[in-house]
Amino acid sequence: MKYFAFVMSVLAMATLVIIGKVYYDNKIESSANESDYEAPNVQDLMPLDLSENSKEEETFDVNKYVEAENYIEDIPWGLDNYYFSGRWYPSSYNGEQGMLAIQQSQEIYFKVSGTENVTAKLMDTTGGKITPPRISYQIDGEKWETIFPKPGYTSIEIANDLDKSKDHIIRIFISSLYDGSFSDDAGVLFAGTNLDKGAEVTPVKPDGRVIYAMGDSITAGKANWTKEDKEDGFEGTTAGSRGEKGYISYTGYYLHSRVINNSFGGTGVVRELDTANALEAIDYLAEGLEDNYDYNPDLVVINHGTNDYANMEKEDITAKEFSKSYKDLVDKAKKKFPDKPIFLVIPFNQSFANEIREVAKDYKDDNIHVIPTKGWKISYSDAVHPDSEGVKAAGENIADAIVDELGEEFFFGENTKK
Numbered sequence: 001m002k003y004f005a006f007v008m009s010v011l012a013m014a015t016l017v018i019i020g021k022v023y024y025d026n027k028i029e030s031s032a033n034e035s036d037y038e039a040p041n042v043q044d045l046m047p048l049d050l051s052e053n054s055k056e057e058e059t060f061d062v063n064k065y066v067e068a069e070n071y072i073e074d075i076p077w078g079l080d081n082y083y084f085s086g087r088w089y090p091s092s093y094n095g096e097q098g099m100l101a102i103q104q105s106q107e108i109y110f111k112v113s114g115t116e117n118v119t120a121k122l123m124d125t126t127g128g129k130i131t132p133p134r135i136s137y138q139i140d141g142e143k144w145e146t147i148f149p150k151p152g153y154t155s156i157e158i159a160n161d162l163d164k165s166k167d168h169i170i171r172i173f174i175s176s177l178y179d180g181s182f183s184d185d186a187g188v189l190f191a192g193t194n195l196d197k198g199a200e201v202t203p204v205k206p207d208g209r210v211i212y213a214m215g216d217s218i219t220a221g222k223a224n225w226t227k228e229d230k231e232d233g234f235e236g237t238t239a240g241s242r243g244e245k246g247y248i249s250y251t252g253y254y255l256h257s258r259v260i261n262n263s264f265g266g267t268g269v270v271r272e273l274d275t276a277n278a279l280e281a282i283d284y285l286a287e288g289l290e291d292n293y294d295y296n297p298d299l300v301v302i303n304h305g306t307n308d309y310a311n312m313e314k315e316d317i318t319a320k321e322f323s324k325s326y327k328d329l330v331d332k333a334k335k336k337f338p339d340k341p342i343f344l345v346i347p348f349n350q351s352f353a354n355e356i357r358e359v360a361k362d363y364k365d366d367n368i369h370v371i372p373t374k375g376w377k378i379s380y381s382d383a384v385h386p387d388s389e390g391v392k393a394a395g396e397n398i399a400d401a402i403v404d405e406l407g408e409e410f411f412f413g414e415n416t417k418k
Contacts, residue, residue, distance in 0.1 A: 079192060081201040083109040086260050087293075089285050091185055093125045094154075098191030100125065102286055104133070104177035105221050105243035105261035108190055109206070113167045115199035118158040120172060121191040128152055133188045134176035136244050140169050144244055155194070164196070169204060176222070176241035179264050182275040183287040209257040209411055212297035212337065213248045214278055214329075217265030218348070219303045221246020223385035247386055248301065250395025255402065255411045260295050268308035269325040270317050278304050278329050282336065298410075299402065300333050300342045306384055309351030323355045330359060330368070343402060345371045348378055348386070348394065371401045 079099055086106035088099040098121070112118055124132045128151040135156055136146045147156055162168050174188050193201065213219055221243035243249065243261070252259040262282065264275040271277060276284060285291045308322050333342055344360055346353045353374070360370045378394050381387035386394050403411065 079190075081110060081203055082190070082192075083203040083205045084190075085109060085205065085258055087262060087285050087291065088190075089289060091125075091189060093123050093185070093189045096121065096123065096189065096191040098123075098189045100185055100187055100189045101174050101177070102182070102185065102187035103179040103220065103262070103264055104174045104241065105246065105249070105259075105263065106174045106188075107258075108170075108172040109204050110170050110193075111167055111202040111204045112162070112170060112193075112195060113200040113202070114164055115196040116162050116164050117160050117194070117196055118162065118168075118170060119194040120156050120158050121193060122153070122156050122172070123189040123191065124149065124151060124153045125189050126151075126178075126186045130178045130180060130186070131176075133174060133178075134241070135188070136173040136175040136242070138169075138171040138173075144173075146175060146242070158193075173244045175243050179220070179275055180273075182264075182280070182284075185286075206256075206258045209255065209298040210260065210296065211248070211252055211255070211257050211299055211301055212260045212295055213263065213301045213303075214282065214333070215248070215263040215301075215303040215345075216267050216307050217263070218306060218385055219246065219248050219301075220261065220263035220265055221249060221391070222265050223381050224388055224391045225381055242388075245388065245391060247391040247394035247398065248303075250392055251301070251399045251402070254396055254399035257298070257411065260297060266307060267304075268306070268311075268317075268322075269304050269329050270321055271307045271311055271315060277325075278302075279325060279332065282329065282332050295337075297337060297340060299406070300337055300340055301345060301398070301402075302329065302333065302342065303345035303347065304329070305347045305352040305356065306349060309347070309349075310384075319352065319355055322352055323359055326352070326356060327359045327362065330363070334367075339367065341367050341369060341406060343369045343371050343398075343405075345398065346373045348373050348376065349384060350374060369401075369405050371398060373397070 084099055084106075085108070086101065087103065088101050088106060091098065091100035093100075120137075122135060126132065132149050132151045132153065134146060134148055136144050137158055138144055139159060139162070149156060158170060158172075159168075172190070177187060180186065195201065217223065220241070222241040224242055224245060246261075248259055248261060251257075264281055266273040267275055267277050267281070269278045272280065275281075276287075283291060304326065305322070308317050311317060330342065330344070344356055346356055350373070357370055360368050373394075376393065376397050378386050378390040380390055
C-alpha cells in the first residue's frame, strides 16, 4: 500500500550476481585526481520533490524547525549555538577546537539572524591522503548546494547575499567522506561560523521523528552518482557519493524525520576492514571513544549483510557466524534503544535473507520488523549501490514498509514533535 505520491522513472533492475569482491575495494579513490580538484557549486533538486497532490504537502511544513538545546551538552569551547545531528565529538585541528565527524551523512543545523554573510569554519582533517570530503548545504529548505572543495580546506562560504532583515535556517551535510579509519581523526571538523558583526546564531532542529540507521556504504549514501557526476569525472564510491541523497535520507524526507546515520562503507556485522564493524560502531564513535550520547530516536533501521555475504569465501565468513553477530547487533540495538521499533532490512541483493528472517523469529515482542526487498525495482550504479534514481525508489519503499507497521499518525499526527 503506497502512502506517497512520488513520480519517478527507474530502470528495470538488472539481474544481480554474487560478487567475490565488493566494488569499493578497488575503487575507493575518485576517478578525478585530487590535485585537479576545483570547487564548483553544484545545484541539485531539493530532496523533497513532491507532486501537487502529495499528502505530504498537506500535512507537513518542510521548513518547520524548533529551537533546540545543543545536542552535545558538555562542550568546553562554546559551540552551543549549533545543533549537531549524528555522531560528532569534541576534537581540534591546527589549533582550532570544534566538533569532528569521521563518517559521512552527519549534519549541523542552526538559525542566523542579522547577517548577509555566512562562512562555515569546516576543516578537512584527512591530511590530503584521500579525496577531500564533499560538503552540501541548504538555506531555508531550498535546493541543495554541493561543494567539491580542494584538499586541506579550512572554510566554506555558505552565503554572501542573505536578506539581513530575516532569519535563515542553515543545514550543513557531510555529503561524502571516505571513512577509511576508525582510529584516527580523519574527517571534517566544524569550528563555528563567521558572520556579520552583531549577527546572532541559534541552534535549531527539524520538528519531527528521529530515525537511527545502521548499515554499510549503501546506507551511508555512497556511489549514488548521477549521469552528470560520471560525465564530470566524479564517479566512484567516495567522490560519487551524496549522503543527503542516500536511500535512508529519502526515507527521512518522505517521513519528515531526521536521520542519524551510523554507517561505514565496506563493513558488516562480521567484516570490518580498517573501520569498525557494526557491533563496534554502535558502541564507539571512534576507537576507544565510547558513544554514550542519548540520540533518543523513535525507531531504528538496520541494513547489513551485503559485505559479509560478498566476502564469505575470501574472509572465511560463515552463515552461522553471520547469524550470531547479526543477533548480537539486534540485541545491542534493543539495549541501547529500549522499547523502540527496530526494522531489519533485507539487503537489496538478498544477502543472508533467510538468516535475517530466522534471527527476527527469535524475538517475541512486537518491536522487531523485517522489511522484505525482493522484487523492488531499483536501478544501480554498480553491482550493489543504488544510483541517483534507485535511492529514491528504495527510500520510498522503506518508508512505506515502516508506515505499514507504525501508521501514518505516528509521523504525521499532532503528537510527533521532538
